[in-house]
Amino acid sequence: MDMQAVKARALDHLMTEGKTLGMGHSAQPESMYDNPQAYPQMFPWLFPYGMGGFENENIVGHKRKLLLYHDKRFQTDVYFPIVAFNHAQMKSSSTSSFLVAKRAKFPDIADRLLGLNLPVLSSISERMIEGEIVKxxxxDEKDCFDVLTDVDSVAGKVQGSLTSKKFMRNEIWALTSFMGAPTWFITLSPADIAHPLCLYYAGSDMKFSPDVLSHDARYLRISSNPIAAARFFDYIVKAFIKHVLGVDSGHPGIYGETGAYYGTVEQ
Known part of the structure; x- marks a missing residue:
């Protein structure tokens, strides 16, 4: 059911005097840090007894367990997967991001940071966010750009950040320098809606029994369960590395002995 259908169903339920659940709102926003009740309050239909929030230190592992829950209600919820992922991104960026500068330029950069025209810097930031090419x-604008050139934001532990991609480029160059230029460039694009394993991940059957479904039925099942598609992609890539490339398999790959490999996921 897409969002338009959900809205139409909700409006019809409201207009026909269907029952509703009243949710209280506080004057202050809830914190996502050290707050086991945050997710039960946000998703009462997923945590019907108000229990099961994130209380332990391994929050990422807890979220992974919920996304693999047997009835798949966490997988197929419209908001839970993206909210859980966004919170992980925000926590990583707030705890793992910092500014770095070359040691020789540090005193000069510190002085220039203190002397920046903040309204001008805010204006440049807003124009860049809107997609404008700012020159x-x-x-004052030149001073701001000089600081932007000399200072780098380090967020290497944040998945998908520009710094993490920069780190990956450095790793690729280092591997190429050590092992030589790569022999093969391989692009994988697993067809999730056409593979019975992905359909099994997205379904509710306990036993693997491939069924012949129509294209629309397959598309609807996969599109409503992004976790199943992600699990399928992860399985296919790992199987390719092990069985096709022969890494940690005890036998050569179909392209011969694999000296090294490096893989990235398109974002």
Whole structure:
């Protein structure tokens, strides 16, 4: 059921005097840090008894367990997977991000940071966010761009961040320098809606029994369960590395002995 259908169903339920669940709102927003009740309050239909929030230190592992829950209600919820992922991104960026600068330039950069025109910096930031190609014209704008050039934001532990991609490029260059230029460039694009394993991951059957479904039925099942598609992609890539490339398999790959490999996921 897409969002338009959900809204239409909700409106019909409201107009026909269907029962509703009243949710209280506080004047202050809830914190997502050290707050076991945050997720039960956000998703009462997933935590019907108000229990099961994130109380332990391994929050990522807890979220993974919920996303593999047997009835798949966490997998197929419209908001839970993306909210859980976004919270993980925000926590990583707030605890793992910092600014770095070259040691020789540090005193000069510190002085220039203190002397920046903040309204000009805010204006540049807003124009960049809107997609405008900003070129410095005034001296204040040039000072801001000089600092942006000399200072780098390090968020290597944040998945998908620009810094994490920069780290990956450095690893690729280092591997190429050590092992030589790669022999093969391989692109994988597993067809999840056409593979029985992905359909099994997205279904509710306990026993693997492939069924012949129509294209629309397969598309609907996979599109409503992104976790199943992600599990399928992970399985196919790991199987390719082990059985096709022969890594940690005890036998050569179909392309011969694999000296090294490096894989990335398109974002």
């Amino acid at each position: 410095p014209v005034t001296q």
